[in-house]
Amino acid sequence: MDFIGDLLIKDGTIAAVGESIEVPQHTMAFDLKGKWLVPGLLDMHVHLREPGEEYKETIESGTAAAIAGGFKAVACMPNTQPVNDSAGITRFILEKARSSDRAKVYPIAAVTLGQRGEQLTEFGDLLSAGAIAFSDDGLPVKNAAVMRKALEYALNFDALIISHSEELDLSKGGAMNEGLVSTILGLKGIPAAAEEIAVFRDIALAEWTGGRLHIAHLSTKGSVEIVRQAKNRGVRVTAETAPHYFSLTEEAVFDYNTFAKMSPPLRTEEDRLAIIQGLKDGTIDVIATDHAPHSVIEKECEFQMAANGIIGLETAVPLSLNLVRNGFISASQMIRCMSISPSRILGLPEGSLKCGNSADICIIDPKAIFTLTRESLHSLSYNSPFLGKDLQGRAVLTLIDGRPVFDPTGILSLSKIN
Amino acid sequence: MNRFTAQHILGIYSLSPDEITFILDTAESLKDILERPIKKVPPLRGKTVVHLFFEPSTRTRLSFELAAKRLSADTVSISANTSSVLKGETLIDTARNIEAMRPDVIVMRHPQTGTPHLITKYVKSAVINAGDGINEHPSQALLDVFTVRQHLGHIDKLKIAILGDIIHSRVAHSDILAFTKMGAEVVVSGPATMLPSRQSEVLGAKVVLKMEDALEYADVIIALRIQKERQGQSLIPSLREYGLFFGLSPDKVRLAKSGALIMHPGPINRGVEMAPEVADGPYSVILDQVTNGVAIRMALLSLLLTKGS
């Protein structure tokens, strides 16, 4: 549902929504003409780096970047140091998030102890502590039998397993997509098959076990097709992609730009278009950033040695809006991918602008143009291939439970009081 | 008159409900021998029972040996680490050599499925399967059915809940077969890693993921012994988590019928498969199972060895 109208917030919840609402007395009123008022966004794939790598990002800085990007909530991956593989660490993350008091944080716990791919973590205990799903992200669960056990064991708890799909023997030593550009640049490539084999493997296991699977960061045409076919067969699988996979191609790696190095790598134009098609036809359910902060230590170095990953929380909205502007997806499809679908997949209450729902709201100015600079970023790291670029569209106000948590342009100070 | 015609006891799979009832009735009549001051009767005098164990076992082996001795049979025990297996002899050669010494019954336990069935092709003695791989453990299931009948008077229409590692447990397989053949409704539950994949039924038992669904209205609860690993692959994160989420707590027992029997094939991991207060509670019949095990094994030996007499 997509319309021009009013929305009334009272005591942190949505009290009324409609084409025209009478403003009650003593209510602050804001004119948001030309802006989009959408359910708070949820990024189901971020790396907050705490505990252990606080020089890259902390829970506090990462959640600040989230609300600046329009996200009311993030789900954070467990590849911290130590790995989030026990209830104690899950509770630590939640405690830190509570005291930071910015975006909500939903910890994703590791599938295996230490992400070593051998021994399952205590799913029941972790869920009781507040974990929302399980993934060894950063690494695949290399052993198919262990992945099978994870999908099965999750059934008792109706828990979700998120797959970082990568066939390590094939990707080993690779620094970028395998193809013409890797040949030109003289870099060892990672074939699309390294992802597709793993996507197919985990889908086959989900199909066999009946387990609930989510595939992280799809990047290739073949992967999209494998997911599409699996969904047609009724497999319980969902999938996400990241904005860089529909915004950039392997050409971004020219000049050995380490800010264009990530796992999976940027692919070809054909892959990029297939990712967009996947978003369009619903094969890909979610846009998630795979926000992966790294410091200069890991990025200003030889390309081969540079760490994988880019930040994404503060660029996801403008990059996704590009798809809307170019007519590939509708505005409501974009919001579905960034709010409604990830909430549903993680088993959270669906963020929607209905009466009685808590007022988790993002206000987007789709026209605002800004230059992405180090100074403008809230993240502690600035490893973005969009640094220095002009981007269009951004969150201008983020409300959580009706409370403004991000208001850089001072919209709230422009209120009229009835 | 012995109307028992089976040559071997390889599994519950090949026994009919009538045969099972006949075994139970025979055990019933032999059971009081165990309570006498002189616990020995002569029917198997001159018969020889070889216990061939390729897997460590304390209670099953002791139970079989006592059963044979109570009936005056001569018994010999061979365990894998003292046998010629280590010298490279094949199972078939071992069986042939034992056969050459003319035993009457070979009671065999082996880590591989189908091995007792295999040796029946090479020996004239009767063979009793005392547990083969993850396949069957018929004497355990018979003593379980016997124990339930002893306490509740009948088997048909009862709801039996079996909890734990269903897919890798020979006890589970034999129990499911025995109880369903005798007319009970069997529901199994446990971690999905220990249940058949995507099947709502196994060997006639209903498979449920929620333990509560298995326990509700159950007349009997059988908790199986848990092994964290199978062939080096872990099936559960930890015994601690198993105890927390899948173990039989007093709260969970309350979901079953009041007075539901609590059973376990032993040995128990206290605090894992069941809480100590459940194992030691008023409806626990775990020690009765052990006593009845001897009676059942006496029945099996006498039925196999007194055929036609």
Ligand SMILES: [Zn+2]
């Ligand atoms: Zn990943």
